[in-house]
Amino acid sequence: MPVPEIFVTFYEVFMQTYKGFLKAGLLTIEITAIAVVIGTVLGVIFALMKISNSKILQTIANLYITLIRGTPLIVQIMFLYFGITSIIVLENFWAGAIALGIHNGAYIAEIFRGSIQGIDRGQREASLALGMNSSQTMRRIVFPQALRRAIPPLGNQFIITLKDSSLVYVIGVSELFGLANRVAASNFKQFETFLVVGLYYLILVLIFTALLKWYENKLDVDK
Amino acid sequence: MGKLKLMLVMLIASVLMLAACGKDDDEKSTGSAGDGDAGYDLVKKGKFTYAASGVYKPFSFEENGELTGFDIEIGKALAEKMDLEPNPVTNPFETILQGLVGKKFDAIIGSMAYTKERAKQADFTEPYYYSGGMVFVAKDNDEIKNPDDLKGKKIGVVAQSTYEPPAKELTDDVQYYTSDVVALKDLTVKGRLDGVITSDVVGFEAIDNGFEVKEVGKPMWVEQASIAVHKDNPELTNALDEALKAIIDDGTYKEISDKWFGRDLLDIDLEGVELLE
Numbered sequence: 001m002p003v004p005e006i007f008v009t010f011y012e013v014f015m016q017t018y019k020g021f022l023k024a025g026l027l028t029i030e031i032t033a034i035a036v037v038i039g040t041v042l043g044v045i046f047a048l049m050k051i052s053n054s055k056i057l058q059t060i061a062n063l064y065i066t067l068i069r070g071t072p073l074i075v076q077i078m079f080l081y082f083g084i085t086s087i088i089v090l091e092n093f094w095a096g097a098i099a100l101g102i103h104n105g106a107y108i109a110e111i112f113r114g115s116i117q118g119i120d121r122g123q124r125e126a127s128l129a130l131g132m133n134s135s136q137t138m139r140r141i142v143f144p145q146a147l148r149r150a151i152p153p154l155g156n157q158f159i160i161t162l163k164d165s166s167l168v169y170v171i172g173v174s175e176l177f178g179l180a181n182r183v184a185a186s187n188f189k190q191f192e193t194f195l196v197v198g199l200y201y202l203i204l205v206l207i208f209t210a211l212l213k214w215y216e217n218k219l220d221v222d223k
Numbered sequence: 224m225g226k227l228k229l230m231l232v233m234l235i236a237s238v239l240m241l242a243a244c245g246k247d248d249d250e251k252s253t254g255s256a257g258d259g260d261a262g263y264d265l266v267k268k269g270k271f272t273y274a275a276s277g278v279y280k281p282f283s284f285e286e287n288g289e290l291t292g293f294d295i296e297i298g299k300a301l302a303e304k305m306d307l308e309p310n311p312v313t314n315p316f317e318t319i320l321q322g323l324v325g326k327k328f329d330a331i332i333g334s335m336a337y338t339k340e341r342a343k344q345a346d347f348t349e350p351y352y353y354s355g356g357m358v359f360v361a362k363d364n365d366e367i368k369n370p371d372d373l374k375g376k377k378i379g380v381v382a383q384s385t386y387e388p389p390a391k392e393l394t395d396d397v398q399y400y401t402s403d404v405v406a407l408k409d410l411t412v413k414g415r416l417d418g419v420i421t422s423d424v425v426g427f428e429a430i431d432n433g434f435e436v437k438e439v440g441k442p443m444w445v446e447q448a449s450i451a452v453h454k455d456n457p458e459l460t461n462a463l464d465e466a467l468k469a470i471i472d473d474g475t476y477k478e479i480s481d482k483w484f485g486r487d488l489l490d491i492d493l494e495g496v497e498l499l500e
Binding site for chain 1: 274277278279280284285286287288312313314315318321322324325326327401402404405408429432433434
C-alpha cells in the first residue's frame with residue numbers, strides 16, 4: 001500500500017471520530033481519576049498497616065497485597081462486575097473504576113511502604129528525642145519526606161493506571177479503547193482506528209507527565 | 224505542607240466534580256415493580272435498557288459517536304410502543320447473557336439467536352429476524368468450495384455465538400474473536416485463518432465495504448434472532464412480543480428492515496429449511 005493513502009485515511013478516520021473519542025476520553029480520565037484517588041487512599045492505609053507493630057494489621061495488609069498483585073486486573077474487573085451480583089449490583093462504570101482503584105491500591109501501598117522505610121532512621125530517632133510521639137513523628141517528619149520520594153514512582157503508577165483503564169472495555173464501558181473497537185468494527189479500518197486511539201492515549205500520558213514534572217519541580221523532589 | 228494539603232483537597236474536589244457531572248443521569252430504580260414502569264422490573268426507571276455488542280455492523284455499530292443499526296432501531300421502535308424511553312447500551316457478546324442474568328440491562332436486542340441452551344438462562348420473544356449461518360473464506364481461496372472442506376482447518380468465530388458449535392464440529396483448531404468483523408478481516412491476512420462462520424448478512428456487509436472475502440455455498444442453517452429477557456420478568460417478555468407484533472402490523476418493522484437491507488428480513492420461505500435450536 002502506498003504511504004500517502006494511509007495518511008489520507010488516517011486523517012479521515014480522525015475527523016470522523018474525534019467527537020466520539022473526546023467524549024470517550026473524558027470517560028477514560030474520569031475512571032483513571034477515581035481509580036487514582038481510591039488507590040492512593042487504600043495505598044496509604046495499607047502501607048501504614050504493613051509497617052505498624054500490630055501483627056493482625058500486617059497480616060490483613062499482606063493478604064490484600066498478595067491477592068491483588070497475584071491476580072490479573074481483568075479477572076478483578078470481571079469478578080466485581082459479574083461475580084458478586086448476588087451481593088451488590090454495580091454499574092459497569094463504577095465496577096471498572098473501583099476494580100482499577102483496588103488494583104492500584106496494592107501497588108501504591110508498596111510504593112509508600114518503600115519510601116517510608118527508606119527515610120533515614122536518624123530522622124525518626126531525632127524526632128522522638130525532641131519529644132514528639134510516634135504519630136506526630138510520622139505525620140510531621142517521616143511522611144512529608146516519604147511523600148516527596150514517592151512522587152516519581154507514584155506518577156509512574158498513575159500512568160500505568162491510565163493505560164490499564166482500557167481493560168474496562170470488557171464490561172462494556174465506552175471509554176477510548178471500547179469505542180475504538182466499535183469504531184473499527186463499523187468503518188472496517190482497524191489500522192487507522194487503533195493508530196488514532198493510540199494517539200489519544202499518548203496525548204493524555206504526555207499531559208499527565210507534564211503535570212507531574214511541574215509538581216515535582218514545585219516539591220523540589222530532586223533535592 | 225499547607226500547599227500540599229490545598230493541592231490534595233483541590234485534586235479530590237475536581238475528581239468528585241468530574242464524576243458528578245459525568246454520572247448524574249444514572250439514578251437507578253433497582254427492584255420495586257410497578258412504580259410507573261407498567262409493572263415491569265426495569266434496570267432504569269422509565270427506560271427500556273437493551274444491549275447489543277456494538278461491533279456487529281449493520282445490526283449494531285457506532286456512527287458519529289452514536290450507537291445505531293438494525294437492532295438498535297428495532298429496540299427504539301419497541302420502546303416507543305411500550306411508552307418507555309429507549310436506552311441502548313453495549314456489552315461484549317461473550318458476556319452479554321451473563322450481563323442480562325446479572326440485571327445490567329432489561330433485554331438483549333443483539334442479534335442473539337434462540338437456542339434451547341440459551342433458553343435455560345433467559346426467556347426469548349418471537350424471532351425478530353431470520354438469518355443464515357454461512358462460511359466465508361479469503362477471496363483468493365480456491366481450496367474450500369463447500370463447508371465440509373473446512374474439516375480440520377483453522378476456523379474463526381465469535382465466542383459464545385451460534386457459530387461456535389458447528390466450527391468445533393468441523394475442527395479442533397478454532398480461533399475465538401470478540402467481533403465477526405475482526406474475524407472476517409483476519410481472513411485477508413495470509414496464514415491466519417482458513418474460514419469464518421458468521422451471519423450471511425454481516426459477511427455481505429463486509430464484502431460491500433471492500434473486504435477481500437467471499438461466501439462458500441449456501442447458508443448452513445437458518446437461525447431465529449430473538450430478544451432475550453431475564454426469567455424474572457415475564458411481563459416484559461409479553462409486552463415485547465405484543466410490541467413486536469404491533470410494529471410488524473403497522474409497517475414500522477418493514478420500514479426499518481428496508482432501510483438497512485432493502486428487504487424484509489422476516490419475509491423468508493422457511494419450507495424445508497433447517498431451523499437452528
